[in-house]
Amino acid sequence: MKITHLVKNLARQHEEMIGLIASIDSFLNKSEGINPVEVAFDTIGSFGCKGLCVVKDGRVVKQQPENFFDSNLGEFKTGIYEDIKLAKSLFGDIRFSRFVVENVGDSKIIAVFDEDTKPYIISVTDIILKILRLRFSRQINKFENLRFLLRLLYNFDKETYSHSFRVRVYSYFIAKGLGFDKKLITQIKIGAMLHDIGKLLLPLDVLKKRGKLSNGEFELIKKHVNESYEILQSFGCSDIVVQIALLHHRKRNGKGYPENSPIDFEDYVDVVAVADIMDAILSSRTYKHSKGCNILIEEIRKEKGGLKEQIIDAAAKFIASEDFIVAQRIIEKRLSKIKTVDDVRDIYESLNQLKEENISLKRQNELFKSITSELQKRYEELMVTGAKNKTINSKKALIVESYLEKFGNLKTVLIIKNNAIVEMSGKPVGIDVINNPSNQNGVYLFEKGEFKIIAVFDAIKKEPSSMTADVLYNLVR
Known part of the structure; x- marks a missing residue:
């Protein structure tokens, strides 16, 4: 399959992934009286699973499609796993070997997928079943909502997750240097970690584009702050977290976005904004080829007028201190543990890079062919002429x-x-x-x-x- 087709296929999968994420939000905000079984069948049932059932006391009480499961299933362990022997004994088909199982109340909900199911579908199914378990037992709260948000970000966009973690660490040290109280610092850390959650809903070809964005593409990128605002609000996050997500690209001089939003906002927004700018500079190729922290300090001082000077000074002081080295060690230790998984966003950028390099590769291949052809002709001439x-x-x-x-x-x-x-x-x-x-x-x-x-x-x-x-x-x- 050509790289272009692979990229287009991933874009289609991304649209499907957005739908799955939206399905979580659609029932998360329903009243407490939701029926977890109905929610499971309404949402997971549309994910392409081969079989879905509810088991109580070892007996199947509801299933789709009909007669997919035997009436007596016995005990099932919970979690996500692959079991070829179990698939063969239950269905006579080893392809149906991927299981997602969760206890919900006094029942078990079992979702069965085939071997070709995309990892992100399995992951979203597991998230939904865990939310249903907590909802049924009335254990879900704002902390659980936050945990699921972070899990979504981690599972579906490692690049944004890594960026957000770095911004979180920088924001913490800057806020600490400003003397903010512990409760506010905690909210700033949460806001920094989730400030770009709306990027999950952006088109991949725009978000991961390596070249310069067109005006239309940049307008799409700008929407991520509104998407983040709506997601975090719907999950019941604090006003501090929500404001950070909405305004971290807004400047006090009226520049930035979203336009028509207030420019007289709290200092904690500027803390995350300057940390965001720091990471953008540190991640750029230009900075990687320079030496020392002076370049970074010079760059953030250019934000004077857009950000509060007090916040910029605190960031500069942090960069010049030993805390900056400590922060880098924290970041390296945490991000080195991130595992690469086979999902849409993790492989999309690599494929896009291959797509861009494909033209150069074709040219090199044509050059190689022409050289080989010429060498073959010369070889034939030498062989035959020598014999002649x-x-x-x-x-x-x-x-x-x-x-x-x-x-x-x-x-x-x-x-x-x-x-x-x-x-x-x-x-x-x-x-x-x-x-x-x-x-x-x-x-x-x-x-x-x-x-x-x-x-x-x-x-x-x-x-x-x-x-x-x-x-x-x-x-x-």
Whole structure:
């Protein structure tokens, strides 16, 4: 499959992923009286799972499709796992080997997927079932909502997760340096970690684009602050967290976005905003080729007027302190543990890079082909010219030719010894005939002792016998 097709396929999967994430939000805000079984069948049932059932006391009380499960299933362990033996014993088909199982109240909900199911579908299914378990037991709260948000971000966009973690660490040290109280710092850390959650809903081809964005694409990117605001509000996050998400790209001089939003906001927004800018600079190739922290400090001081000078000074002080080294160690330790999984956003950027490099690769391939072709021609000329100068129409070759003519219209005879043409008669042939005589139509290879004789026919009257090699050997030795 071509890289272009792979990228388009991933874009379609991304749209599906957005729908799955939206399905979580659609029931998370429903009243406390939701029926977890109905929610499971309404949401997970549309994810492409092969079978879904509710088990109580070892018996199936509800399932789809009908008769997919036996009425008595017995005990099932909870979690996400793959079990080929179980799939064979239950369904007689080892393809249905991926299970997501969760206790909800006094029942178990079991979702079965086949081996081709995308990992993000399995992950969202597990999240939904865990939310249902907590909802049913009335254990879900704002903390649980926050945990699920972070899990979504971690599972579906490692790049944004890593960026958000770095911004969180920088924001913490800057806020601490400003003397903010612990409760506010905690909210700032949460806001920093979730400030870009809305990027989950942006088109991948725009979000991961390497070149300059068009005006239309930049307008799409700007929407992530509104998306973040709506998501975090719907999950019941604090006003501090919500304001950070909405305004971290807004400037106090009226620049930035979203437009028409207030410019007289709290200092904690500027803390995350300057941390966000710091990470953008630190992650750029330009900065990686420079030395020292002075460049970083110079860059953030350019934000004077857009951000409070007090916040910029605190950030500069942090960069010049030992705390900055400590922060880098914290970041390195945490992000080094991130595992790469096979989901849409984790492989999309690599494929996009391959797509961009494909044109260059094709050019190099064409150049390689032309060089190879030229070398082959020169090689043929050297091989055949050398033979012509020394041995063309030599006595032994002509004797061999006269013997082989009874088998058909003979074009060329080559006598080879020690992998070199020693004698020949007839028309020159290509190097492919010499290197791979057995793979060419009308070409016969006779081997005996130290000699190889290649005969090229335009047409065959009758096939040479097994004794032909012996006869030819006696003629040329």
